[in-house]
Amino acid sequence: MNTEYAIETKGLRKSFGDVKVLESIDLRVKRGTMLALLGPNGAGKTTVVRILTTLLEPDAGTAEVEGLDVLRQGRAVRERIGLTSQDAAVDGILTGRENLVMMSRLFHLDRARARERTAELLSLFDLNDAADRQVKTYSGGMRRRLDLAVSLITSPTVLFLDEPTTGLDPRSRQVMWEMIRKLLATGTTILLTTQYLDEADQLADRIAVIDHGVIVAEGTADELKRQVGTERLKLSFATEAEAEQVLQLVGGVQLDPTAVSVPVEGGDEVRRLLNTVAEAGIEATGLVLHQPTLDDVFLTLTGGNTGDKA
């Protein structure tokens, strides 16, 4: 039970009918740290979270939370975890306060303690002004904050955040990030799923990149960046066709429809690269030499499939 890891999975597999969602997932999250599970839509992130939170049984493999088997010790696991899922799981007809009191009661706090905890969480998450309004009148950011507040009622030791900032405006995202950083500082172990590279980069101790149900890379943000070269050249073009053509010629990854990022080592390689492009009769409208970003890592590792071409 007293393992070093708060979350550990070995060989998790799951299929829905003929569709293989998870191929063989091995994950370890050290106690008190945050792992970001980074991947495009449909990569299997939510399936991992649902297995770890006892909502779904894997076809094969084992999963332990705090040393407890999620299949055989489901209730004990449920007593120790908090979950914030992507569609804010709060009741729109009830007020924010009623949601928190109801959930506190369902966590079996007595009436007085439930009200006390509710008041604490409302002020902590800056929801005092909206506390007695129906949740359906809340903004997206307020809903997520309430959702996170609900998952913290019992101060869980392990918290699962399934795409906690998807669909939020930049300011609300910043607020969520602040909250999440504070939680991490209290020693909570967090598994966060996200499709935002900067989110993983900003918050997580380690990042596991998942694509088509397989972990394609794992490490700290720096380690992952090192995997794709020390420096990269970003070339922008006037048209998509030109960008495609350059991609064929020199490799690299397509950052957006008209930009290509290529790993380079030293000035010679940069010169050769630019010559190749010039010889093909294509003019680059912009050139930037930069440290690899997680975008580069992600696109290189997953073969350029970002799910949505944003």
Place this chain on the structure above:
Amino acid sequence: MTQTLNAPTTGIAPKARHSTVALAVSDCLVLLGRGLRHVLRDPQQLFQAVSLPIIMLLLFRYLLGGAIQTGQTYVDYVVAGLLVISMAFNSTSTVIAVTDDMRNGIVERLRSMPILPGAVLVGHVISAVLRSFLSVAVMVLFGLVVGFRPHADFVDWLGALGILLLFITAVSWIAVLLGLIAKTPEGASGLGMILVFIPYASSALVPVSTMAPGLRTVVRYQPVTPVIDTVRALLTGTPLGNSGWIALVWWLVILAVAVPLALRRFKRRLSI
């Protein structure tokens, strides 16, 4: 700000003081509270529960009643039938409420918490039963205004309300099951129609003896008819026969089938 972001200790809420049963009851009551708040904040649902009995009574008592011979005043005859019809009608809200819940992340969250599985369904059923009994109260009181004259003592009333309680509990579990089967709110209202129409094909509005022979057999032996006959007999003094026992057996069996089916469907639906 930091004083409430406690470092996680065990993460476990205090619970050892209570038994599992006490906790399960408490879970159901908390979720019943949720269901009742939903009803009170949805004026349409509440309006339906109150207005439907009144509208139906007016319609059948004054518009159609004059043309139907039942051997007693038509309002005395029809109240039992309308009680059952409006109860079944009210349970369509339960079908939709359950479908809504399943589409929202809230049931997922409840399942990730250490609570009784299915407590949310029990909450829906109890709230449906209470809503239905509001309809019963309105129907009986308004019935008295338009000429309903029950001949029933305390025990008769108790028996009638008891059989209605069994009926609506079982119907609510069927409604929950339909709500779990439906994938969309539109689908849910479609499936809910089953509950609306079955009670009409019974002795609710006209005596079975006036129907064509084939239909008569179906209507006489379908499970809603003995409920209506029992309530009518107890409240207005028509012959009870053995319809009380038949109603009791029918609806206990239906309840015993519907509850496990709904719970199984609930578990299965969530693991997809």
